[in-house]
Amino acid sequence: MALYTGKTVEEAIEAGLQDLHISRLKAHIRVISKEKKGFLGFGKKLAQVDIEGINEGTVYQADQEAVKGIPDDINRQNAPLVKPQGFVSPENQPEASDSGSSEIETVTTDEQDIPVDKAKAEITDSVEEALQEEELHEDFSQETSDVQVADQEASDNQAQAENQVAPSEISDKKAEDNSFEAFIASEFPEAAISKDIEKAADEVADYVTKIIYEMDIEATIDKSHNRRQINLQIDTQEAGRVIGYHGKVLKSLQLLAQNFLHDRYSKNFSVTLNVHDYVEHRTETLIDFTQKVANRVLDSGDNYTMDPMSNSERKIVHKTIAGIEGVESYSEGNDPNRYVVVSLQA
Template sequence: MEYTAQTIEEAIEVGLKELGVTKDQVEIKVIQDAKKGFLGIGKQDAIVELQVIKQASVQEEPVKTPSQEAPKEVVETPQVEEKRFESQEEFEQALIDLGHYLADITEKMGVETSIDVTPEKHTVYYDFDTKQEGLLIGKHGKTLNALQLLAQDYLDKRVRRRVRVILDVANYRERRAETLTHLAQKVGRDAIAQGKVQQLDPMPAYERKIIHFALADNTHVKTYSRGTEPHRYVVIEPVNGHYE
């Protein structure tokens, strides 16, 4: 059995406790030593393998003759294809490679930047530090959003687990969220006042969610999305009154 912890000693203690044995009753094999990593990337816990030393059995079972043996029933066990995620080391290497991929693209764009990677449970953030913010962001964030789509596609092809990729520069995502919230509230008021359906420009999924959330408590309008990616957009419709 394999056991994992921050150090080899802790991993051994975990294994001994789970097996209910002492250290002299097992064979210990170190599978992997712990690594600190860099900026959270490449960090590895220690892994050890513990095998309980078998002791000779005092009582032996009587040997049965062929005539005494019961007929064996052949049971076919259906084979289930096991879906396995890549190892943590492979996953972290994919995140590092994606960082290099983004660095190559920005270099070809003529943007001088450094990239800070912050992996979390289901999301990984790539934060760009550059003096050429406008060139990297683009009009209404179109350049940054396009880079994010490329990054998401790259990671989806490298790993099996579903991880969301977010690219940011100079807190643009936070500032954009505030702008979209104000926009949603304004267009919502227009929809009510005019009694007409309003539709916004196409947006990425996470920006559409900001619009939906901003108007979720407004009982006078309802919101929904139409179209196909990457041209999907939000519709704001007044609940009461005549509208086109």
């Protein structure tokens, strides 16, 4: 027994066969783990296989595995033929006699001798009966599923009819209150929005969980939502790998989650990812740094160019600078290299 690795399962197998100097037909191959490409360079793993030459022990073990779960009566019917007393092999038989008589092959079991043809017929009948039972079970399951789908569609149509508002009622409400908030509330019922965002939150959380799993990181995600905003809180022992340098990995995850959400649901929905309150800590650090930059510009009179930031971080900088007298800020460049410049107020 030997372990071999490779970029793919096939490469690992070829390496093992060359090392053992045997062909594939004479090797017992077991795949330990498949290769993982990882995500953004993280979690990449090589394929690993276990290879050994086929010997009597391997054949015996394979035979034992092959008969597991098969009824004893079937195993007895498929047992090897036992030579009856006085049996002579074809090579040692005398030349054909005129009698032309022949004996019927039998399969010896613990109870009685069963003709080979009869044993084969019994096995065929058993298989056909099993297939018929399986087909009946599948037909019954399909009919049950169709009934459930029909009931579900009827329930959904009824619920949709109950939630719909008649045009006359909408006109009456607009006449009573022409405010924008009332119009939005009438056009987009809270119950419908809540139902959509709950489904969206579940799917985007599953999507992010799969990405983190491919990064070979164990994590759990707690989700919450407020009307059109979805918040995903990631809990893991490897927060640094999920956050990345200056939050770059976390920003990439959020971008993927946002695109996933927009492709399947309304673009009015938004999602925010957080790891161990990193977003709050990053915001506090950014505000403190912006205040120091403003003081430096006031003292020196020179403009200060910050490093490229995301749209949300630039908004934090602009909002902080707006509260400091004597300085102003503006953005330059194109995403993802767009940055903020802090200067003296004109």
